[in-house]
Amino acid sequence: MAPSQNSLPLHERVWRRNNIKRVMDITVLFFLILLLIYRIVSLNNYGVPWLIAFLCELWLTFNWILVISTKWSPAQSKIYLDRLLQRVPELPPVDMFVTTADPVLEPPIITVNTVLSLLAVDYPANKLACYVSDDGCSPITFYSLVEASKFAKLWVPFCKKYDVRVRAPFRYFSDDKATPNGKNGADLSEFQQEWKTIKDEYEHLCRKIENAVKNSTPFDGDGEFAVFSNTERKNHPTIIKVIWENKEGLSSGLPHLIYVSREKRPMHPHLYKAGAMNVLARVSGVMSNAPYMLNLDCDMFVNDPKIVLHGMCILLDPNTQKEVAFAQCPQYFYDGLKDDPFGNQFVVLFRFVGTGLGGLQGPIYLGTNCFHRRKVIYGLSPHDLENTSILSEKELVRNFGSSREFINTVALALEGTTYAPPQHNLSNSVETANQVAGCGYEHGTGWGSQVGWVYGSTTEDILTGMKMHTRGWKSENHMPDPPAFMGSAPTEQPNIWHPLSVSLQFRQCLAYLWFYQWGLRAVPEILYAALLAYCLITNSQLFPKDTGLWIFAAPFVVLHLNSLLEYFETGQSVRAWWNNQRMSRIITMNAWFLGIFSVILKILRISEAVFDVTQKEESNSGDGDDEDAGRFTFNESPVFVPGTTILMVYLIVLVMKLLGLQEPAKNGNGSGPGEVFCSLYLVLCYWPFLKGLFGKGKYGIPSSTLCKAGALAAFFVHLSRLI
Numbered sequence: 001m002a003p004s005q006n007s008l009p010l011h012e013r014v015w016r017r018n019n020i021k022r023v024m025d026i027t028v029l030f031f032l033i034l035l036l037i038y039r040i041v042s043l044n045n046y047g048v049p050w051l052i053a054f055l056c057e058l059w060l061t062f063n064w065i066l067v068i069s070t071k072w073s074p075a076q077s078k079i080y081l082d083r084l085l086q087r088v089p090e091l092p093p094v095d096m097f098v099t100t101a102d103p104v105l106e107p108p109i110i111t112v113n114t115v116l117s118l119l120a121v122d123y124p125a126n127k128l129a130c131y132v133s134d135d136g137c138s139p140i141t142f143y144s145l146v147e148a149s150k151f152a153k154l155w156v157p158f159c160k161k162y163d164v165r166v167r168a169p170f171r172y173f174s175d176d177k178a179t180p181n182g183k184n185g186a187d188l189s190e191f192q193q194e195w196k197t198i199k200d201e202y203e204h205l206c207r208k209i210e211n212a213v214k215n216s217t218p219f220d221g222d223g224e225f226a227v228f229s230n231t232e233r234k235n236h237p238t239i240i241k242v243i244w245e246n247k248e249g250l251s252s253g254l255p256h257l258i259y260v261s262r263e264k265r266p267m268h269p270h271l272y273k274a275g276a277m278n279v280l281a282r283v284s285g286v287m288s289n290a291p292y293m294l295n296l297d298c299d300m301f302v303n304d305p306k307i308v309l310h311g312m313c314i315l316l317d318p319n320t321q322k323e324v325a326f327a328q329c330p331q332y333f334y335d336g337l338k339d340d341p342f343g344n345q346f347v348v349l350f351r352f353v354g355t356g357l358g359g360l361q362g363p364i365y366l367g368t369n370c371f372h373r374r375k376v377i378y379g380l381s382p383h384d385l386e387n388t389s390i391l392s393e394k395e396l397v398r399n400f401g402s403s404r405e406f407i408n409t410v411a412l413a414l415e416g417t418t419y420a421p422p423q424h425n426l427s428n429s430v431e432t433a434n435q436v437a438g439c440g441y442e443h444g445t446g447w448g449s450q451v452g453w454v455y456g457s458t459t460e461d462i463l464t465g466m467k468m469h470t471r472g473w474k475s476e477n478h479m480p481d482p483p484a485f486m487g488s489a490p491t492e493q494p495n496i497w498h499p500l501s502v503s504l505q506f507r508q509c510l511a512y513l514w515f516y517q518w519g520l521r522a523v524p525e526i527l528y529a530a531l532l533a534y535c536l537i538t539n540s541q542l543f544p545k546d547t548g549l550w551i552f553a554a555p556f557v558v559l560h561l562n563s564l565l566e567y568f569e570t571g572q573s574v575r576a577w578w579n580n581q582r583m584s585r586i587i588t589m590n591a592w593f594l595g596i597f598s599v600i601l602k603i604l605r606i607s608e609a610v611f612d613v614t615q616k617e618e619s620n621s622g623d624g625d626d627e628d629a630g631r632f633t634f635n636e637s638p639v640f641v642p643g644t645t646i647l648m649v650y651l652i653v654l655v656m657k658l659l660g661l662q663e664p665a666k667n668g669n670g671s672g673p674g675e676v677f678c679s680l681y682l683v684l685c686y687w688p689f690l691k692g693l694f695g696k697g698k699y700g701i702p703s704s705t706l707c708k709a710g711a712l713a714a715f716f717v718h719l720s721r722l723i
């Protein structure tokens with residue numbers, strides 16, 4: 001019997017065939033095991049260096065097993081939008097969150113674009129509310145949003161009328177061609193007329209915001225902005241402003257827009273983004289209490305206007321209601337530099353590890369581009385769903401805090417019986433919202449541990465997602481083409497010191513490090529590099545010279561071929577592959593290596609973690625002919641010391657080898673082609689540093705770094721000759 005229309009799923013997991021990849025992966029594993037056996041068998045002849053090499057290779061093999069297991073059965077979700085539209089008579093409300101933290105590092109115009117792209121999504125506007133959390137407590141950000149909401153009254157109808165795809169105006173207008181999206185059969189000249197008007201309006205908006213940024217104190221004591229006077233970023237009361245309310249509840253109108261700056265007091269912990277998200281959860285709870293949430297960082301924008309509908313296909317599917325906690329879209333960046341010189345695009349990572357996780361319990365939560373269920377954020381686990389008895393009043397207060405009004409909305413959200421938001425207008429709930437956004441509200445409650453975004457790490461996203469997974473929820477990948485969301489690509493080289501200078505808890509750190517397959521690999525990688533240099537200096541062997549050498553060459557070749565194929569499969573160039581290959585060596589041996597250090601310092605309580613917000617840029621010039629765009633820049637940060645040291649050691653070693661300055665080999669076992677090849681490979685990886693040795697200004701390695709690295713390198717060479 002054919003399934004009735006109503007039992008057809010709204011979404012499905014589609015498994016990808018990947019037998020060729022499996023064969024390749026297993027081949028690599030086979031060679032790695034062969035190599036380990038070879039090492040053990042011949043250990044007696046070579047002593048300690050081979051033992052260390054064996055341990056490093058053991059680690060690599062272990063890591064590889066983890067990788068294979070993650071990638072083994074990739075799956076992706078396929079959604080059926082038409083079924084959703086036919087079947088679901090009433091779409092549920094969705095609350096959309098944007099976080100921003102610093103009006104300087106995160107220019108308001110970027111946040112404005114994120115917000116505009118959200119306000120313009122294809123979804124009944126009376127079901128949407130957009131909340132912007134501003135940890136910068138900036139009147140300029142507020143002002144920009146007020147102005148943006150005025151512009152939105154033109155922008156949103158324009159987008160919908162002409163079915164504009166990219167609804168972030170700075171991206172839309174970066175393409176100078178005024179061509180409509182076709183289908184609507186619109187009158188071309190009418191379109192061009194409107195296009196021109198809207199473009200002018202957008203430029204006007206940009207100018208207003210720029211001016212506000214320039215004259216930084218124009219708002220003192222002035223009406224709406226009075227609340228911002230006498231505030232400091234880290235010391236101010238809660239500020240909540242309803243910038244726009246869709247009072248008539250028009251589905252074709254504009255979604256609500258609410259500005260939220262949570263209370264900050266010097267003695268209260270800031271709790272970073274997780275703190276901001278939890279305040280957003282509560283504030284939206286008392287205002288619109290939508291059963292679903294979408295959250296975006298301020299530098300992401302909607303790239304597919306149907307994305308909220310997509311998200312609902314996954315979360316409303318009757319088959320997943322009891323299983324899927326969240327739907328995660330990848331974090332792609334537009335306008336990355338050609339061939340990804342800094343290896344920060346992660347296309348291959350999302351494609352292979354992302355889909356791999358998609359075939360397991362589901363992708364990790366990336367902190368942005370994600371749809372959540374409110375009740376899961378509130379700590380519900382799948383088996384609580386059967387268990388209809390809802391938490392007692394006392395338990396609710398213990399977990400969620402003492403606001404009665406808020407507790408009532410929590411009870412509704414947990415029951416999930418009704419979509420209906422509280423029937424009142426938003427301004428009536430501002431007072432309660434102020435209360436639940438206070439910095440003392442969470443004291444003694446379950447926020448940050450039992451409920452909400454998890455505290456204790458600035459990678460709150462991974463922890464929060466992990467918590468849901470450990471409660472038994474699944475998650476789904478959603479990777480439409482074109483991508484659902486795009487971010488402003490860091491066109492600078494990544495601030496490679498940043499990832500681990502944040503406060504990671506150790507176990508969380510392990511999970512995080514493993515996931516990106518860098519992290520702890522810094523230790524064996526640095527060891528291996530040191531060992532190789534040592535062997536060349538002392539003219540001893542790390543690799544066999546006879547036919548045994550192929551046992552080492554084979555996994556090296558297959559491993560590289562394997563990853564090269566992944567780049568081809570995702571439509572990238574050899575160059576992009578090599579850049580990423582190189583960057584992963586550099587990042588591992590520099591940033592992660594120092595990161596491990598900082599974690600150790602943190603464990604020993606010697607240093608406190610710091611968190612800085614990543615600099616965001618509004619770039620829309622993707623021109624690849626800017627020669628310096630892909631060039632590495634250096635500064636005096638300690639992060640460049642290990643890399644410079646390694647490069648210097650290898651240059652010394654290669655010169656020694658060339659000039660025959662090595663010690664005479666003991667019993668004829670001198671270093672040979674294997675060692676030389678690997679050294680050349682490493683120098684090639686460090687090419688940007690080599691250029692840095694000769695570069696000028698910010699493109700050159702500063703002399704203090706050169707001195708430190710030089711001293712370390714000389715010390716290393718000397719030490720190697722001693723032992």
Ligand SMILES: O=c1ccn([C@@H]2O[C@H](COP(=O)(O)OP(=O)(O)O[C@H]3O[C@H](CO)[C@@H](O)[C@H](O)[C@H]3O)[C@@H](O)[C@H]2O)c(=O)[nH]1
Pocket residue numbers: 099100101102106133135271272273276296297298299366367368458459460461462612613614615
């Ligand atoms: O105290 C803070 C710090 C940050 N943010 C916001 O958090 C977001 C992410 O911060 P960003 O500096 O962009 O960090 P990234 O390292 O680029 O972010 C990645 O890593 C974070 C931590 O794992 C995730 O939360 C993000 O979603 C993910 O994009 C931004 O919107 C910030 O405005 C706050 O609201 N309050």
Ligand SMILES: [Mn+2]
Pocket residue numbers: 297299614
């Ligand atoms: Mn970011």
